[in-house]
Amino acid sequence: MSKDAEAVDDYKLTAQIKADAEADLPAVPVVVLVMIAIIQGYTLIGPLQHDFKVAMNIGDTGMVANVFTQAAALVQWGKFLMTLGQNVVLAHLSPLTRVYLAMAGIMVGAAIPPLFVFGLGSHWMGWVFLSFGLIGLSLGVFECTFLNVITPLGPKTKCWAITGFPAAFAIINVIGLSIVSFGMPVAYLFWYIVACIPLGAAIFAKVVVPRVGDSARSSQKVSTASDAMQKTAAVWDSVKDWSTWLPMMIPFMLVNVVGHFVMEGALPANFNTFNAHEVPLFGREDEHLINQKRFFVVFFICVGLGDIGSRQAGYWLSLSTYKANMTALLVGLACSILGMYLTTLGIGVVAWLSAFLAFAGQGFNYAVASKFIDRFVPRQHNLAAYSFWMFLGSAGAIAGSTMVDIIRYWICHGESYEHECMRHHH
Numbered sequence: 001m002s003k004d005a006e007a008v009d010d011y012k013l014t015a016q017i018k019a020d021a022e023a024d025l026p027a028v029p030v031v032v033l034v035m036i037a038i039i040q041g042y043t044l045i046g047p048l049q050h051d052f053k054v055a056m057n058i059g060d061t062g063m064v065a066n067v068f069t070q071a072a073a074l075v076q077w078g079k080f081l082m083t084l085g086q087n088v089v090l091a092h093l094s095p096l097t098r099v100y101l102a103m104a105g106i107m108v109g110a111a112i113p114p115l116f117v118f119g120l121g122s123h124w125m126g127w128v129f130l131s132f133g134l135i136g137l138s139l140g141v142f143e144c145t146f147l148n149v150i151t152p153l154g155p156k157t158k159c160w161a162i163t164g165f166p167a168a169f170a171i172i173n174v175i176g177l178s179i180v181s182f183g184m185p186v187a188y189l190f191w192y193i194v195a196c197i198p199l200g201a202a203i204f205a206k207v208v209v210p211r212v213g214d215s216a217r218s219s220q221k222v223s224t225a226s227d228a229m230q231k232t233a234a235v236w237d238s239v240k241d242w243s244t245w246l247p248m249m250i251p252f253m254l255v256n257v258v259g260h261f262v263m264e265g266a267l268p269a270n271f272n273t274f275n276a277h278e279v280p281l282f283g284r285e286d287e288h289l290i291n292q293k294r295f296f297v298v299f300f301i302c303v304g305l306g307d308i309g310s311r312q313a314g315y316w317l318s319l320s321t322y323k324a325n326m327t328a329l330l331v332g333l334a335c336s337i338l339g340m341y342l343t344t345l346g347i348g349v350v351a352w353l354s355a356f357l358a359f360a361g362q363g364f365n366y367a368v369a370s371k372f373i374d375r376f377v378p379r380q381h382n383l384a385a386y387s388f389w390m391f392l393g394s395a396g397a398i399a400g401s402t403m404v405d406i407i408r409y410w411i412c413h414g415e416s417y418e419h420e421c422m423r424h425h426h
Contacts, residue, residue: 025154030207035164036171037200038142040193041106041135043172044113045075047271047296051186055117056128064125071128076264076401078136079143080394084387086141087235095383096209098145100201105138107197114190140394144386151374151382152212159315162370166307166363173300181293238384245381246388248322252369253389255329257396259362262336265400266343266358269407270299270351276419281348284417295348302352306360310335314367322376328368335361346411346420 044052049072058068082089090098112131116122150161176189238245274296278289310332319325339358342350369389377385400407412421 025156027156027160028150028153028208028211029157029160030203031150031153031157031161032164032167034200034204034208035146035161036168037196037203038103038106038146039165039168040172040196041110042075042139043169043193044110044131044135045072046169046173046267047177048172048186048189050271052113052117052128052131055113055187056123056125067125068128071125072132073398073401074129074133075136075139076394076397078133078138079140080391080398082137082140083144083391083394084235086145087387090141095145095149098141099149099204102138102142102145103197103201103204105134106142107194109134109138110190110197111194114187114194118187118190140390144383144390147370148383148386150208150212151379153208155315155371155374158370158374159312159367162311162367163308165366166304166311166359170300170304170308174297174304177293177300178297181297235384235387238381241381245377245385248376249373249385249389251326251329252365252372253392255333255365256369256389256393257399258333259336259365260393260396261400261403262340262358263362263400264397265403265407266340266354267303268401268404269343269411270355271296272404272408273346273411273421274348274351275422278419279348280419283347284420286348289419290348299352299355302356303359306356306358307363310360310363311367314364315371317368319368319371325368325372329365332361332365332368335364337361343407344410 053065053068056068058064086098090101093101109131112127112134116124116127147158147161150157172189172193176192180186180189274292277292279292279295280286281288281290314328317324317328319328335357339354339356339361342354342357345354370386373382373385373389408421416422
């Protein structure tokens with residue numbers, strides 16, 4: 001029997017008892033509002049990134065445009081560095097304190113564009129580096145630590161939490177940009193993102209944290225939520241005990257690399273491919289055209305449906321054995337790879353399907369991995385498992401974001417067409 005399978009078997013009975021007990025815990029749905037409020041700051045790497053660039057009076061080509069692109073990539077680099085780096089830089093802080101610090105960092109980063117660029121009209125390139133850098137570093141701290149903090153609330157609550165990620169993107173990229181297309185200044189959408197963050201923090205502090213404390217007291221006989229999480233703060237202690245949890249996590253980490261590569265590579269490649277005012281639906285020379293903004297509204301509807309639906313499905317399935325989890329991972333991986341392949345065809349309606357599949361694959365595997373960590377990984381290693389899993393995912397995201405131009409070449413083959421693969425925007 002392999003070492004990872006033995007490790008799972010060692011904890012199988014304990015995991016089953018824990019899972020049965022936690023399955024009966026009532027959901028705390030408001031966690032989705034906390035996640036939405038914070039992850040909306042992450043949406044600045046989507047279509048809003050282009051509006052930020054336009055407000056800076058930066059074009060789509062040239063050296064300055066390349067500098068802007070590299071500054072925006074700090075989101076991925078920041079996530080990559082701080083997912084594990086927080087355990088050195090912020091080692092003296094509890095997970096709960098780290099969550100609050102990350103919320104503050106994302107708020108400051110998200111406030112820079114509407115305040116200094118849209119509001120005061122400054123075109124200093126440093127604002128771009130500061131904004132995306134703060135958001136990336138803070139997200140690296142927030143995501144894995146927040147999921148760790150709410151673990152005592154059980155799988156029903158965790159399912160609500162991870163749904164907040166695609167919901168945030170749908171709110172901004174579908175609803176928000178649709179309103180902008182009818183004439184609302186895009187700066188208002190930036191201010192909306194900023195205003196939601198303190199509201200999310202307040203909900204977390206007043207509603208979620210007390211519920212975590214109640215759950216922790218009932219199961220672990222501790223006095224506060226912070227006390228319950230102190231034992232998970234020392235990630236390097238988990239590293240020393242790596243043999244009890246790391247081997248079983250390796251397949252989840254590798255699949256997470258692929259999923260993030262597809263998301264961060266294929267998504268922006270579509271923006272750079274369908275870059276005219278109108279998009280042909282059935283091929284590069286097709287005469288059935290749709291307004292580009294409406295095309296991407298449908299595109300993000302497909303993203304949201306695939307991502308949200310798959311995360312729910314991952315929690316609906318039992319997945320009570322290691323083999324079942326591996327099978328689920330392969331299904332999600334197949335969706336991601338197929339989505340990547342369909343993206344390279346460069347066909348409008350097929351791009352909608354590719355977006356659905358790519359994000360369904362990643363969303364499904366996100367739910368499967370999160371559920372597995374909470375069920376099979378010993379609780380004292382929960383934060384370490386999330387940290388290493390997301391660290392590898394961030395590496396995939398960096399690889400995807402740095403290969404956008406290559407993926408665009410796979411789609412366009414170096415050619416330029418009237419409504420697609422244009423070398424310069426209209």
